[in-house]
Amino acid sequence: MPRSPQSIPPRPADEASRLHTLQSYHILDTPAEPVFDEIASLAARLLDTPMALVTLVDEDRQWFKANVGLRDSQSDRDDSFCAHALGKPDLMVIPDAALDDRFRDNPFVVADPHIRFYAGAPLVAPDGQGLGALCVLDRVPRTLTEDQATTLRVLGRQVMAQLELHRLLRHAREDVSHMHEVTRLKNEFVATVSHELRTPLTSLQGSLQLLLSDDEALPTQEGRDLVGVAVKNSERLVRIVNDILDIAKIEAGQLPMVLTRLDVAPLLEAAMDTVRGLARDKQLRLVVEAADPLPAVLVDQDRIVQSIVNLLSNAIKFSPAGGLVTLTATGAEDVRMAVSDQGRGIPADQLRLVFDKFHQVGGPNRQGTGLGLSITKAIVEQHGGRIDVTSVVDAGTTFTITLPAAPPNDHA
């Protein structure tokens, strides 16, 4: 049956940019969502109609985001009532479609579902583009009361608000995943650079070590002193590379840990053994005191020893010559391992900064990377523990690692 020209909904002048706006909502052909279904049901109930739709007018079709009382999920754009409502500043109300030139030969009017009454609140994007409508439909001619018209307007704005929320949420998710990607690339870069640094460092450090240990190749004390400086600094470079790599792993959430049920005392001894040389160089006294009994802990041995060594190295570094560094362990429900020095202490205003990356108490020093404490903190926290610090200026500092006790052996 030929259609009268006025029955075809007119295309807005800036249809291309209207479609662009519509697409930016990524709503077409998405699954039904309760919030849109509920608004459509509410509209049908409050306006007392058997049918209600949330429609979006696409290039050649109108698609229903919500549908009360109709079988279809979409229709031809040319058959759409709502396409006529696009760009309308307010409600479009058709009291009797059979009497309206635009709709009298519409297939939805002349055949099932035999629509006679239409009222639609246009959905208008913030940029002014019409996207579709929230509409109610009936099979008998009728009108809207003033209250019903207001209700439809308000609900239409709620649909638009939901669409807007939808779009913003999607943007936020995209931003977050983009941020994750940037972080991943950064960590990958750091890992690659660290690896590339290790290769030249291996031959550099190895050559110097071999040279220094060969009295024939290096006959003078001056020569040995100079190579000694070079060895010490290449070792320092290796520590920096290792620390940076650890931080990259921590930030990527990829610090691998192999948890084993272990007694505390041997962990303390292992850490002490590592730093004995350092302490001797400064003529410090190292004292270790472990309560007995102590509960076992569930830890990655290397990482926990690394953490205690970090604290001990710091204590030694900041101790005056001849001072005392103690490592104690106590506990029952949990295990507290404390490292104390008699150093110059940390001012109160700096205490909370000590775990920050690259922060160095009292400004940069030549020995550290400023990463040790933040690595230690991350390791301890990954074990479900925590690290605390107390300090008295000119008296000393105590760092305490608290770890949960291992659960009791289930095969006991």
Added chain:
Amino acid sequence: MSQFLLMAEDDPDIQIVARMALKRAGFRVEAVNNGRELLDRVRQERPDVILLDWMMPELNGPDTCAALKGDPSTADIPVIFMTAKSQGFEQDKGLASGARGYIIKPFDALTLGDRIREILG
């Protein structure tokens, strides 16, 4: 009789350092540049221990190790990885592919021989 150690390492400088460190530690050392050359050399003379770099051209460390372990005539030669690839190494296929152990670069040149003997047990 000193033990014959065969090493695959694509960095010539590391070859020099490791060879010198291990010679001092009492090994007879030979170095080749990649896994392919190592497999050829192993067929000519059976080493007592193999030291493998992880990333190498031609044939990398893990694939070389798999080839050695897949051949009954070489499967029982102990393989040790020596690698700068420390990240996530523990979960890698290094040990799973039948290696005896691994040494992270940079290694300590003065104790490298001891480390290897320790791993060999």
